Amino acid sequence: MHYTSRADAGRRLAGELKHLRGTDPVVLGLPRGGVPVAFEIAAALSAPLDVVLVRKLGVPWQPELAMGAIGEGDARVINDDVVRLIRISKDALAQVEAEERRELERRTLLLRGNRKRIPLKGRTAVIVDDGMATGATVAVACQSVRALGAAKVVVAVPVAAPEAVWRTRVTADEVICPYTPADLGGVGNAYDDFHQLTDGEVTDLLAIG
Incomplete structure (x- = not known):
């Protein structure tokens, strides 16, 4: 499996998350790379978009x-x-x-900016990144959203090392990852376009989402 861009990955990953419609989800991108993926998922689920920082x-x-x-x-x-x-x-x-x-x-x-954090209390938090090599960052993000009151934590990533998925299942209620190559090497290997995002690109997406 290969993705042309983070947006492409988000659109394809959104198809794996249809069951979350109606669960009052909040989609949370991990800056910077996770935000374009999360943007597409939030649009597909008609859910609010925010970030979770680690x-x-x-x-x-x-x-x-x-x-x-x-x-x-x-x-x-x-x-x-x-x-x-x-x-x-x-x-x-x-x-x-x-x-x-x-x-x-x-x-x-x-x-x-001046936007308030979207309340998570009692809601489904969908944590999104562009990939997981070790899962360490996502694990802390899971802890963070639970501390903020999320009732359920779902991790959704387009690509991850199998070990990262296994580790993340310890901290998340559900992990969705359609592509887990044994020889991942690096997350960027799964993308044609894996450019370094700017803060401006991230804030633009958050403003729209």
């Missing part, structure tokens, strides 16, 4: 190595194995978390 907690001297992640609604996951391995102090971890919490708030304001 920030990685990178090791100070090796930022690409995640020692955890945070999300909206005070969602927080710490990778205890990494923390033990690098022997980072509680104070240093708290400092990184405080910095990323500020960045999370900044990104939220940038992408949502």
Whole structure:
């Protein structure tokens, strides 16, 4: 299976989500890449579109190595194995978390602007990304929307590594992914057009949706 673009992936994925009509869903894209996919799903389900934001907690001297992640609604996951391995102090971890919490708030304001977060209490939250390599980011997003009151959490992605789907099923009520190649390599391999989206592209879609 191959997608020409994120929009194409969203339209095709929407066909797998017809059963969610009538469940009062809110479609939540993970910025940036998940938003164009989520936009098409929200349109197909006649559902409101919003974002759910997550920030990685990178090791100070090796930022690409995640020692955890945070999300909206005070969602927080710490990778205890990494923390033990690098022997980072509680104070240093708290400092990184405080910095990323500020960045999370900044990104939220940038992408949502003056629009209020769509209430999730008692509703079905459909978390959408353009793909999952590990599932770590989506796992924190699941925690986040549950903290915000979602009654049911559905994860919908066009492509994912089989291991990521397995891990995500621990935190989500339902995972929908039509394409799970054993040799994924990278999410971008499933797309012809996988360009780096700008914040402007994301905010434009949110304004329409």
